[in-house]
Amino acid sequence: MPNKKVNEMFALASQILGGRRVTVLCADGETRMARIPGKMRRRQWVREGDLIIVWPWDFQDSKADVKHRYTKTQAMYLSRKGVLPDDVDMFGMG
Numbered sequence: 001m002p003n004k005k006v007n008e009m010f011a012l013a014s015q016i017l018g019g020r021r022v023t024v025l026c027a028d029g030e031t032r033m034a035r036i037p038g039k040m041r042r043r044q045w046v047r048e049g050d051l052i053i054v055w056p057w058d059f060q061d062s063k064a065d066v067k068h069r070y071t072k073t074q075a076m077y078l079s080r081k082g083v084l085p086d087d088v089d090m091f092g093m094g
Contacts, residue, residue, distance in 0.1 A: 001083070002053045002067075006055065007055065007056055007058075008053050008054065008055050008067060009026055009027045009028060009053070009054060009056070010026075010027045010051065010052075010053060010054075010084060010085060010088045011024040011025060011026045011027065011032070011034070011051075011052050011053070011054045011064070011088060012024060012025045012049065012050070012051060012052075012088045012090060013034075013046050013047065013048055013049060013050045013052055014031070014048065015048060016046070016047070016048055017033070020035060020036045020037075020038070020041055021033055021034070021035055021036070022034050022036060022046055022066070024052065024054055024064065024066075025087065025088065026054060026056070026064070026087075026088075027084075027085040027087050027088050028087075029087055030061070030062075032054065032056060032061075032062055032063060032064045033062065033063050033064070034052075034054050034063070034064040034065065034066050035063070035064070035065050035066065036066045037065060037066065040066060040069070044069045046066065046069055049090065050069055050070070050075075051069070051070040051074075051075040051078070051084075051088065051090070052066050052067075052068060052069045052070065053066070053067045053068040053070075054066055054067065055067050075090070075091070076091055079091040079092070
């Protein structure tokens with residue numbers, strides 16, 4: 001779950017750009033360019049349509065860092081529970 005105290009939020013990976021970068025649609029309605037950190041790049045592959053947690057940069061709001069990627073099963077569970085905002089609810093169950 002995103003930590004609101006440090007400004008983390010849900011996002012959908014909309015386009016893979018290459019070079020550890022991905023375009024995401026965030027829960028606040030903004031489109032940002034997110035950077036996949038090196039320790040996550042080799043362990044969890046981010047694909048288009050994945051539900052992720054991003055952390056927007058304080059000094060440049062149009063960019064963010066990817067913190068976590070949810071599996072499809074986990075994303076469906078969050079959607080059924082109504083946790084996801086409407087902007088990033090890809091299943092429409094909430």
